[in-house]
Amino acid sequence: MHLIDSHCHLDAPEFDGDxxxxxxxARAAGVAAMVVPAITAASWPALRQACASDAALxxxxxxxxxxxxxxxxxxLDELRTWLEHGKPCAVGECGLDFFVDGLDATAQRHYFEKQLQLA
Known part of the structure; x- marks a missing residue:
């Protein structure tokens, strides 16, 4: 059986050493592919570099x-370009997060809806 990890942040600097x-x-455990979602626009270049290092990412x-x-x-305009030319498998990481108190719900909805339109 081949498994797909649908959410792992292997672009994080904590993984640079190993x-x-x-x-x-992961391969030895049967994981054939991994989806690596971004968190901010600033993270996109490192994400691209990490994913370019292995065809499973x-x-x-x-x-x-x-x-x-x-x-x-x-x-959001930059994201459109990354989605058109960055060969992503998905739009993410996006959504609505009410786990953390104090996040602006209106702003969350704005960014979420815009990302859904881009998807």
Missing amino acids: RDAMLAR HPAYGLHPMFLAEHRPAH
Whole structure:
């Protein structure tokens, strides 16, 4: 059986020292592919680089709702370009996150709806 990890942040710097070893362990456990979702526009280049390092890694570009303070309206235009040319498998990470208190629900909905339109 081949498994797909639908959500792993292997682009995170914490994996820089052992990303290859972690991928080898995942393959040994039957994981054939992994979706690596972005969290902010600033994370897209590192995400692309990490996914380019191994054919089993598939990027998803998006704007995570927990990082509203880092998102700008212009990022939605940039996201369109990344989605058109970055060969993603999905739009993500996106959604509505009410787990953390104090996040602006209206802003979350705005970014979520815009990302749905791009998808």
